[in-house]
Amino acid sequence: MKIINPATEELIREITEDSALTVQSKYELARSAQSAWGKVSLEERIACIKRFHDLIEKNQESLAYDLCAEVGKPIQEALNELNGARTRIRFFIENSAQWLKTTPIRVDGTTAESISFDPLGVIGNISAWNYPYLVGVNVFIPALIAGNAVLYKPSEFATITGLNIAKLLHEAGIPKTVFTAIVGDYKSGEAMLDLPLDGYFFTGSYKTGKHIAERVASKLVPVGLELGGKDPLYVTDEVTDLKQVANAVAEGCFYNNGQSCCAVERVYVHQNVYDQFISLFEKEVAALKVGNPMDRSNQQGSLTRPSHVAFIESQIKDALDQGATLLVGGKKIEGKGAFFSPTVLTNVNHQMKVMKEESFGPIIGVMKVKDDTEAMNLMNDCEYGLTASVYTSNQERGKTILAQVNSGTSYLNCCDRVSPYLPWAGRKNSGLGTTLSYLGILTFAKPRGWHIRG
Numbered sequence: 001m002k003i004i005n006p007a008t009e010e011l012i013r014e015i016t017e018d019s020a021l022t023v024q025s026k027y028e029l030a031r032s033a034q035s036a037w038g039k040v041s042l043e044e045r046i047a048c049i050k051r052f053h054d055l056i057e058k059n060q061e062s063l064a065y066d067l068c069a070e071v072g073k074p075i076q077e078a079l080n081e082l083n084g085a086r087t088r089i090r091f092f093i094e095n096s097a098q099w100l101k102t103t104p105i106r107v108d109g110t111t112a113e114s115i116s117f118d119p120l121g122v123i124g125n126i127s128a129w130n131y132p133y134l135v136g137v138n139v140f141i142p143a144l145i146a147g148n149a150v151l152y153k154p155s156e157f158a159t160i161t162g163l164n165i166a167k168l169l170h171e172a173g174i175p176k177t178v179f180t181a182i183v184g185d186y187k188s189g190e191a192m193l194d195l196p197l198d199g200y201f202f203t204g205s206y207k208t209g210k211h212i213a214e215r216v217a218s219k220l221v222p223v224g225l226e227l228g229g230k231d232p233l234y235v236t237d238e239v240t241d242l243k244q245v246a247n248a249v250a251e252g253c254f255y256n257n258g259q260s261c262c263a264v265e266r267v268y269v270h271q272n273v274y275d276q277f278i279s280l281f282e283k284e285v286a287a288l289k290v291g292n293p294m295d296r297s298n299q300q301g302s303l304t305r306p307s308h309v310a311f312i313e314s315q316i317k318d319a320l321d322q323g324a325t326l327l328v329g330g331k332k333i334e335g336k337g338a339f340f341s342p343t344v345l346t347n348v349n350h351q352m353k354v355m356k357e358e359s360f361g362p363i364i365g366v367m368k369v370k371d372d373t374e375a376m377n378l379m380n381d382c383e384y385g386l387t388a389s390v391y392t393s394n395q396e397r398g399k400t401i402l403a404q405v406n407s408g409t410s411y412l413n414c415c416d417r418v419s420p421y422l423p424w425a426g427r428k429n430s431g432l433g434t435t436l437s438y439l440g441i442l443t444f445a446k447p448r449g450w451h452i453r454g
Helices: 020-039 042-058 060-071 075-100 132-145 156-171 186-193 206-219 242-258 274-286 308-321 372-380 395-403 437-442
Strands: 002-004 011-014 103-108 111-119 122-126 149-153 179-181 200-203 223-226 231-235 264-270 325-328 343-346 363-369 387-391 409-412 445-453
Touching: 020 111, 020 122, 020 149, 020 179, 020 186, 042 060, 042 075, 042 132, 042 156, 060 075, 060 132, 060 156, 075 132, 075 437, 122 132, 122 186, 132 149, 132 156, 132 200, 132 223, 132 437, 149 156, 149 186, 156 179, 186 206, 200 206, 206 223, 231 242, 231 372, 242 264, 242 274, 242 363, 242 387, 264 274, 264 372, 274 325, 274 343, 274 363, 308 343, 308 363, 363 372, 372 395, 387 395, 395 409, 437 445
Parallel strands: 122 149, 122 200, 149 179, 200 223, 231 264, 231 387, 264 363, 343 363, 387 409
Antiparallel strands: 002 011, 103 111, 111 445, 325 343
């Protein structure tokens, strides 16, 4: 498999892919090793993860360089991702023990009742390329702490980073048979679906997630799907500093080139402030610097998948053909690399693909609305339900709107953020199951009820 730098189109490395035979072999080794790993004390398993955390910090410059070269994100964003991953890992280090320990519930006469937790067993983690550290640690860190063995398949667009993760985990004390990287494209993933795993956890598109759920349904094991989004944001006419809001919205739309499941993908603005907002927003987006991701002065790097350029172009054409106005950007930047200018479309509506289907790129449609009811109805007019945002100086107004939007995460006066203390769970086509928070710790364990009499 050839690993190509999407910004320079240069070959980084060639790596041997796993076959169905090697995937099966790695599974058998993981199955034989899991029982012993599950018997290692919880304290020692957490200590291994603490060493992994420290190794990320020690090697962050080289790790960020590989991440930048492989996926095309700016080097500063790569460093930010590593820092964010360490924050999440610390959450699991500090909070897992209290949720996985055996807990007395009550005494019913002569019977003592309690709950303990067992590992699921051997799980499969088919991960994503857009934030390989951040989405990865949501799964494999709590899974390892809970005593599971993990077959970890990084995206083929983030293979080097996936191998770096495996190397540091092994250096931290996780046995090689307990955390094993599976290298390859969709064929390696399909081979994993054929295995008798005890859980499947995927981050990626709705289409692939649905395929995975259908493929493994008969096994009756846990399936966690962190899928896409078409996340809406509404700017009300009660905003103290509209310029600051325009800046925040631009970051929410275009951070990591919009290649985030929780990126802002459609914007609604109250008619009373629409013209002023558009003027400010246009300036913010037009000022974004696009170029060599290794140059720290650039805010936008290359798209990770060169093939996605055509998809973005198709959404733009569809919108313009139906009467949208191109305010900023709208085209691939000439020269090598999959660089695309940050794009803003106005005069959009819900007949246009850019307002209905996931873009996952540097493109946003901005729509004028007459009131909160119209905004709320449009925010719900979507097959996805990951996050939703409202900006308003009237907190009660914002909460009232957000409570009526069917999404797993609600943002009031912020957007595009994730906290390890809160659950990450999609609704509708945005996924199944939960990662992060104490719920995301318990995702990777099986509860056992105890009824004990002397």
